[in-house]
Amino acid sequence: MADTPNFGFNPKPRFSVNHLTRYLSTTNASQRHAIIREAKFPRKIPVATYGQAKRDIQNFLSKGGTDIASLNASLDRLAAKAVREPDKRDEALRCIKALEAFKELYATKRWSKITFSPNSVDIPHRIGGVLINIRLDAQMYERHDDGSTTTGGVVIFLAQTAEARKQIDVRRRQVASLVLWGLEGYSQMEPLPRLCLSFDVFGQECVRAPDAKDRFRRDVLASCREAAIGWDGIAPPDGYDGPPWL
Template sequence: MPRISANKLGEYLVTTSPTRRRRIILDQKQPSQAVVPLYRLADEPLAAFFAGGGDQTELDRAVVRLKSDTSGTTWAIDDRRRTAEALEAILGLAHKLPKDGIAYTPGQEHPPQLQIKGLNISVAPHFLLRFEHRGVPCVGALKFHYPKSADLALEQKGGEYVATLLHQWLTLHGPRNHKPMPSHCLSIDVFRGAVVAAPNASTRRMADIAAACEEIAAHWQQL
């Protein structure tokens, strides 16, 4: 079945280049089996950071450890360096994240996907945010976007699309008896320091998302 990640769908929705849109679809259809995801080493330090209430000591230690480790292949060394840079960037934007009364928990390892117009969308929040608002249990979600290249930036509009997908995912698959809050559905473009929340009004953005999904599904078989 045609598929795409939420961040790639966000990129697709904001790019004006037909060549770039085609490449996004092709990369999703024919991913390289040899590629190991970058920044996976950030998961454990970030979980400890949020569990510790935002104590930057956990991330500082991880940065030092990753930068000082020169073992393994050139790729492994570069991966650790990039991850350290990402953690430093997250420290620089941490003041923009909600803290008071928020419990951050890591997202599921194999979360359910959204299905829109014949397209499977992997939303996969990195963290869920649980809190109470006026006595009502609420939930939000957070997803990081790591690419450094300006060509892969989500920008404000792309971040809003991704955050809207997070809110939609919570509405369908979030914890029971918790109200999904758009204000706490956050798309974070790490190396640009952008933290974008889902807009309260999502009808137009969901229409844009549905149209893009239909377009991707239609082109899928042609590539």
């Protein structure tokens, strides 16, 4: 969720979904200032926790999302890695927990008419002068009996610790709502709120975009306009080691 690739547009101002939802969750001026600085001057990207688990989930979805038992091979591989590579044991065990939790959550839903995109999808979406990168871990397509197809998208949450799960209920809804908003201007197919989902793996819940959207979109627009106004005045942090062109 934190990726912010260059879409070929003017690189400023721009937010990832993670930046935007954090910005929406606080009215504290200094905290909002810090979020803009983080978005404007990204440091070197650390290795993502649960990176292997997320790749395995995306690979499973890209192959149709029908054979949940296929993830057992990934679990076996990670279990062997935990034994064979002591320095990577903790991360392997975390990924095992994530995959097991995903299998349990996925099995509670019906996906008979759903197909998934073979890769993650980046949706560039401009709001109030800010370019938002909405990254879908997979785009969803639902076939209907009349021959039509509707669409949606999945964003995977792998938040387990108490710190990571702060305001998780609000952020899950916000992300699902942004998926719907982005797809409305991106896809030629009609996006449906019930197909725009946050997969909260450790929370064992798939959260769909709410049908009511006007108030949320007004709040996002106001926040983006505020961030755009303050963007040029934000200086890099001490010891900044990221790309100089931002």
